[in-house]
Amino acid sequence: MSGTNSPEAIKKLLENMQSDLRALSLECKKKFPPVKEAAESGIIKVKTIAARNTEILAALKENSSEVVQPFLMGCGTKEPKITQLCLAAIQRLMSHEVVSETAAGNIINMLWQLMENSLEELKLLQTVLVLLTTNTVVHDEVLSKAIVLCFRLHFTKDNITNNTAAATVRQVVTVVFERMVAEDERHRDVVEQPVLVQGNSNRRSVSTLKPCAKDAYMLFQDLCQLVNADAPYWLVGMTEMTRTFGLELLESVLNDFPQVFLQHQEFSFLLKERVCPLVIKLFSPNIKFRQGSSTSSSPAPVEKPYFPICMRLLRVVSVLIKQFYSLLVTECEIFLSLLVKFLDGDKPQWLRAVAVESIHRLCVQPQLLRSFCQSYDMKQHSTKVFRDIVNALGSFIQSLFLVPPTGNPATTNQPGNNNSVGPVSAPANSGMLGIGGGVTLLPAFEYRGTWIPILTVTVQGSAKATYLEMLDKVEPPTIPEGYAMSVAFHCLLDLVRGITSMIEGELGEVETECQTTTTEAVSSPTQSSEQQELQSTSDQMDKAIVSRAVWEEMVNACWCGLLAALSLLLDASTDEAATENILKAELTMAALCGRLGLVTSRDAFITAICKAYSIQGQSVMMISPSSESHQQVVAVGQPLAVQPQGTVMLTSKNIQCMRTLLNLAHCHGAVLGTSWQLVLATLQHLVWILGLKPSSGGALKPGRAVEGPSTVLTTAVMTDLPVISNILSRLFESSQYLDDVSLHHLINALCSLSLEAMDMAYGNNKEPSLFAVAKLLETGLVNMHRIEILWRPLTGHLLEVCQHPNSRMREWGAEALTSLIKAGLTFNHDPPLSQNQRLQLLLLNPLKDMSSVNHPDIRLKQLECVLQILQSQGDSLGPGWPLVLGVMGAIRNDQGESLIRTAFQCLQLVVTDFLPTMPCTCLLIVVDVAGSFGLHNQELNISLTSIGLLWNISDYFFQRGETIEKELNNEEAAQQKQAEEKGLVLNRPFHPAPPFDCLWLCLYAKLGELCVDPRPAVRKSAGQTLFSTIGAHGTLLQPSTWHTVIWKVLFHLLDRVRESSTTADKEKIESGGGNILIHHSRDTAEKQWAETWVLTLAGVARIFNTRRYLLQPLGDFSRAWDVLLDHIQSAALSKNNEVSLAALKSFQEILQIVTPVRDSDKPETPPAVNVPVPVLLGSISGPGLNRPFVRTDSSGDRLGRYSSSEPPVVTDELEDLNLWWAAWNTWYRVGSESTKPPITFDKLTFIPSQPFLTALIQIFPALYQHIKTGFNMDDLQKLGVILHSAVSVPISSDASPFILPSYTEAVLTSLQEAVLTALDVLQKAICIGPENMQIMYPAIFGQLLAFVEFSCKPPQYGQLETKHIANAKYNQAEWVALNYVPFAERSLEVVVDLYQKTACHKAVVNEKVLQNIIKTLRVPLSLKYACPSESTWKLAVSSLLKVLSIGLPVARQHASSGKFDSMWPELANTFEDFLFTKSIPPDNLSIQEFQRNESIDVEVVQLISTEILPYANFIPKEFVGQIMTMLNKGSIHSQSSSFTEAEIDIRLREEFSKMCFETLLQFSFSNKVTTPQEGYISRMALSVLLKRSQDVLHRYIEDERLSGKCPLPRQQVTEIIFVLKAVSTLIDSLKKTQPENVDGNTWAQVIALYPTLVECITCSSSEVCSALKEALVPFKDFMQPPASKVQNGES
DSSP: OHHHHSHHHHHHHHHHHHHHHHHHHHHHHHHOHHHHHHHHHHHHHHHHHHHHOSSHHHHHHHTHHHHHHHHHHHHHTOOHHHHHHHHHHHHHHHHTTOOOHHHHHHHHHHHHHHHHTTOSHHHHHHHHHHHHHHOSOOOHHHHHHHHHHHHHHHTSSOHHHHHHHHHHHHHHHHHHHHHHHHHHHHTTTSOOOOOOOOTTSOTTOOTTSOHHHHHHHHHHHHHHHHHTTOOOSSSTTOOOOOHHHHHHHHHHHHHHOHHHHHHOHHHHHHIIIIIHHHHHHHHHHHHHOOTTOOGGGSSSOOOOOOHHHHHHHHHHHHHHHHHHTTTOHHHHHHHHHHHHHHTSTTSOHHHHHHHHHHHHHHHTOHHHHHHHIIIIITSTTSOOHHHHHHHHHHHHHHHHHHSOOOSOHHHHTOGGGGSTTOTTHHHHHHTEEEETTEEEEOOEEEETTEEEEOOOOSOTTOOOOSSTTOTTOOSOOOOOTTHHHHHHHHHHHHHHHHHHHHHHHHHHHHHHHHHHHHHHHHHOOSHHHHHHHHHHHHHHHHHHHHHHHHHHHHHHHHHHHHHHHHHHHHHHBOOHHHHHHHHHHHHHHHHHHHHHTOHHHHHHHHHHHHHHHTTTOSOGGGOOHHHHTTSOEEEEEOOSSSSOOSOEEEEHHHHHHHHHHHHHHHHHHHHHGGGHHHHHHHHHHHHHHHTEEEOGGGOEEEOOOOOOTTOEEOHHHHHHHHHHHHHHHHHHHGGGGSOHHHHHHHHHHHHHHHHHHHHHHTTOOSOOOOHHHHHHHHHHHHTGGGHHHHHHHHHHHHHHHHTOSSHHHHHHHHHHHHHHHHHHHHSOOSSOGGGOHHHHHHHHHHHHHGGGOOOHHHHHHHHHHHHHHHHHHGGGOGGGHHHHHHHHHTOOGGGOHHHHHHHHHHHHHIIIIIGGGSOGGGHHHHHHHHHHHHHOOSOHHHHHHHHHHHHHHHHHHHHTHHHHHHHHHHHHHHHHHHHHHHTOOOOOTTTTSOHHHHHHHHHHHHHHHHTTOSSHHHHHHHHHHHHHHHHHHGGGSOHHHHHHIIIIIIIHHHHHHHHHHHHOOOSBOOOTTTTOOOOGGGSBHHHHHHHHHHHHHHHHHHHHHHTHHHHTTSTTHHHHHHHHHHHHHHHHTSSOHHHHHHHHHHHHHHHTOOOOOSOSSOTTOOOOOOOOOOOOSGGGGOSOTTSOOOOOOTTGGGOSTTOTTSOOOOOOHHHHHHHHHHHHHHHHHHHHHHHSOOSSOOTTOOOOOHHHHHHHHHHHHHHHHHHGGGOOHHHHHHHHHHHHHHHHOOEETTTHHHHSOOTTSOOOOHHHHHHHHHHHHHHHHHHHSOGGGGGGHHHHHHHHHHHHHTTTSOOOOTTOOOBOSTTOOTTTOSEEOOOOHHHHHHHHHHHHHHHHHHTTOHHHHHTTHHHHHHHHHHHHHHHGGGSSSHHHHHHHHHHHHHHHHHHHHHHHHTGGGTTTTTHHHHHHHHHHHHHTOSSOOOTTOOHHHHHHHHHHHHHHHHHIIIIIGGGGGGSOHHHHHHHHHHHHHHHOOOSOSSOOHHHHHHHHTHHHHHHHHHHHHHHHSOOOOOSHHHHHHHHHHHHHHHHHHHHHHHHHHHHHHHHTTSOOOHHHHHHHHHHHHHHHHHHHHHHHSOGGGSOHHHHHHHHHHHHHHHHGGGOOOHHHHHHHHHHHGGGGGGOOOOOSSOOOSOO
């Protein structure tokens, strides 16, 4: 405006106006004077205005009616030249805006007239335009008149005018609306309440509108009327109108001024009430029309669709939908449904093409599509419009394939139609244009023989329509083949692109918003702002939830249709670019669905891509020559299936799909979720066909083991393989950018894929698919930085793979697993593993779990891995040690030598290099594992070496004891604290010993287990090691821990050894493998176990011995002692000589323990025991009993805890006694059990050996020293039983040569020595012991006497038949009895000695010891010559004499007490049995011998005469009588007249008889009677003598008579002479004796002899006669007359 307002411009305007007026007056001068006048007055008017006013333009405008008048008049002349001049002048005025409303009205009226006269039509249009565009003075009717004018000009016959008018109408319509917009702008700030339009009662009720708006309203309303063929309300004067033009105008208004309709209710009302119904009405012919339906059949002729209107209607609809969708929701639903209908196959081709173009316009507006979705698809009871559109496109595409387009000139004119091939091949050829003889391929779709070219329709993302723009066409155009298809194809692509980019954009915004707000909310400082933030956050959340619902609905609505259509197109596509686009669309959809979490649809899209990949997979026949031209086969291989049938072809399209899949996985891995499964399965298939094999790290490299002839790869693919392999690797490398959840999905998918591969590989040893395993490895390796989150599923699955029967499969499983573990341990974690122990354990766990796999190859891999870890990470394993050690320890016995060897190698490495670096808590496990290797029986050397390792470990413990102890104690304290916090009880082996001691205990326990290994060598080695370690390092233990050592280790071991030994097999073991000889002493399992038992028992006993000072203070030493004794007892009683003897050795060893002395000055040396210790057999002897008791600690010098400065703990004597008594009880049980004869005997009966028995008895003296104070009769009896039984045991004939002395030597066996020694010790102890002990004498006598009896009656051992040694050839007898004579004789000597010492002891007297001795001696004495050994009875006699010489005086002393009453008869019988023995002397007895023996008899009689008869008054009468009778018997010679050997014997015992008789006589003539008792013995002697004489005489007379002339034997004669002399002597003596001393009976007896003497007178022997003479002479004194009443001589 500044241009027209400047003074220069105004000046120019005035000049121009004046010149125009002048020109006008000039022109009209002649013809039109009024005009001329008006012009001239105008000039004056202009001048005056210019002169008067400063605001010239305003003044001009005020007076414009007058100023314009001349020009209007000029136009009225209808002269062209004048009219033109006037119009130009008017235009100039208008352009300076100096035309008022009235002037404008006048101008329009004038223009109307010109129009009616068809003058200057173009100029008119121009003027109208200028008038309306420069200012807004024209309103209402004036305006409508101007517009009508333009319309009228549009319908003239002149083409130019028509077109110009059309353009002007368009511009004018625009101007009207622009004015309204400007008006709204001006009034924008003034807010006013719009008055609601009341219904439709008055169409012109527009009073509320402002002027310009009103014009616009009226104009638009009339346009609708006109299109609807109704009369206009406002545009009065319209004559004609076309619908096409009307629709175009409507469209342009709607398109250009949408805000007018949206902001003003009146206008929206028009849209709803007028435009939409109109459109719907005009559409009707198109809807009803069906192509090809004959009109005759329908009752009313259907109006044919009319291309120009239809096309314009669609354009209007497009605008309506695009701009006013929000106002016209319902109407749009109808429009959209119509659009969808127009795609039907029965509509004309052009209609379908135009409809597709319209839909395309919608498809490029994602926000609009979103609104559809929100308004229809998401509402109940509403058409699912969005879904329908997509589905319609799909059906449309499908229909194009199914129905080949007919009647299209493009195909009918093909020359190929002449071919006889038929219509199918025609389109196929149509795509090929011959260029230079070659065939180039047009991009096209081909499906089931239908070939449709792809045309380049539009640039991606813009809907540039072809047919919707054909506004000039009246006839429907021909649509080129493929056009509709191409547009539809683009619709789909744009739809996908639009939706996805929109949703992903919004998703991104929402996510960032959520993130920023939440972070702000979190970090915001004040409470109030925080609440606001949270408020806003929740609003955003709500918004996000709403948006998400929309997105999901959109995707849900469209995915099915899209998928169907895209899959079909993908199938049909022969063009790489098209294929790429389709795949890309599917990929973006899949990714979008994934992001929205719509699993079904996501999977469907992915499946489609995967399916497309394997599309060529049916069989070779699929690929026909015609299609080969556009589907190049690049690879052929066998499908990955359980039973592969046929082959698989890969075409370049498959490879393209593959690339897409890779791309999808690579870029959108995060949203794939469960569909990783599909993707990976497909990739796996590709890898399989291409023959890629896993290499280290899980990458797949080309390299195919020959799988069969079916695999063919083209060179193109061969060169591509490294690329594919690389992409695959990159794909899994990119997994490190996935979030945790997605990563889990990937892992899960790989796992289930792998499971399928595993299933497939079952039951056959074909090459399995290792894709999944390799990729699991790769994924794990690239995600090391967050390995924790995927470790469990990953390794869990690989462990399953490790158990697969297919070796290749499990080998790779193990490879992957071990690689991951090694990588995990070497990876530079943050924080490092040393500070993240949980992670380290997590990483090592699978290594441990591999131990549950039984396949040796896997275990080997596992162990190799351990070895590598040890070598690389050994120093930093820390808390991982238990797991690593656990792996070694998990190797079982049955797993083959090589495995055990490898595992053991690891262990050796650990023990040699890593003990100092591992936490001390793991030492326990090392011990455990080392022990377990000892128990493996695959390889003896390993077992033995592992025992060596245990020894090394124990050394390590010993050297590093303090540090280990400290560390363990700290650890223990920490654990204790934790346990207390949780309220648990700490549970570890050997609790509550201190932790360091527990370590030792575990070591001991392990060795203990090895001590009962089935293999003797292991047992031996372990036993030696165990006792050595306890010996060497035991001092480190706390005293209390010894308790556990004893009970849990040593005794437990003894129990097991005992059990195994007793149950061991007695079968002979054949010598192993030819080259190993087994000694006969070890050739049965039993014998081998015996060795173990010996070793163990000895070891334990040694510990008890050397560590007594440690063990004694422990609370239950006595109980331990009992258990030990029990073990010694069971060993001693075992039926194995080696064991039993060794048990006694151990017994001896522990008995050599002496209680520490009270003297503090010499704590180490006990008092020597004054017991002569017999030399024990062989190696039993050991250290003598009186050696000082010195500790034999290897580490004595290092005994910090028990330094010798403290005196040893002196325990209670009483307790000590208990120990000894326990030992005694054990000894007693062993003795009684071992010597008790078995009930039955067979070849296998076990009889204890002599060395054993000897050792047993030899223990007693030492033991007795400790228990003598309490040793009582019961014990003595027990001892006696044992001694007796022990001596009774026979010897096996094999051993006899070594034990038995030759018969001639009277030597005792060591056993017998020992027995006597035992008794000797006892006897000595009693001797010096207190009074109360002396009652034991009789028992000792009893025992000894029992032994004495052995001389004549060897003991029986049960029912066992023994042969006497004398008549046993060594090899015949099983068992040989010993020669007991020397033993019995020695015993007898002991008895005599002892009796000599103890005869007067009360006990000895009371217990009738003397009687027992006599009774015992009676046996050999009565046997005399029948004794086994001659020495026996001689010794018996001498012993008897000695004993009696001591005992008789004692007996006499106690005569009154009657304690000896029973002895006398016994003694009498003994004398009787001995002196008149029934046994016959041997034939070869020499005279000298006989005389010597006789002299012994004489000695006995002498004893009687000196020790018995003189004391007759103290002796029972009967006894004396018996003695007298005996003497009598002895003194009479001839007892029979027969000449037998007995007579010789008697004859030879003259001396003896003499002695007897003399004794008799001596006692008959004893005249020194001092006591009645003595008289009594004389009387006894006399009567005996007389009786004896009578007997002899009688016998003589008898014999004499019988002998006749023969002289009698010499000795009988002697005897009778002796008797006769004796008679005479007797009578002499009687006479000398005082009469009162002679019994009347005696006299009577003497007188009674007389007749007998008389009878002897007839004898022939002169000697007898002379003796008889002497005997008869004294009788003269008896010749007295009979007295009448003579009293008897007895007063």
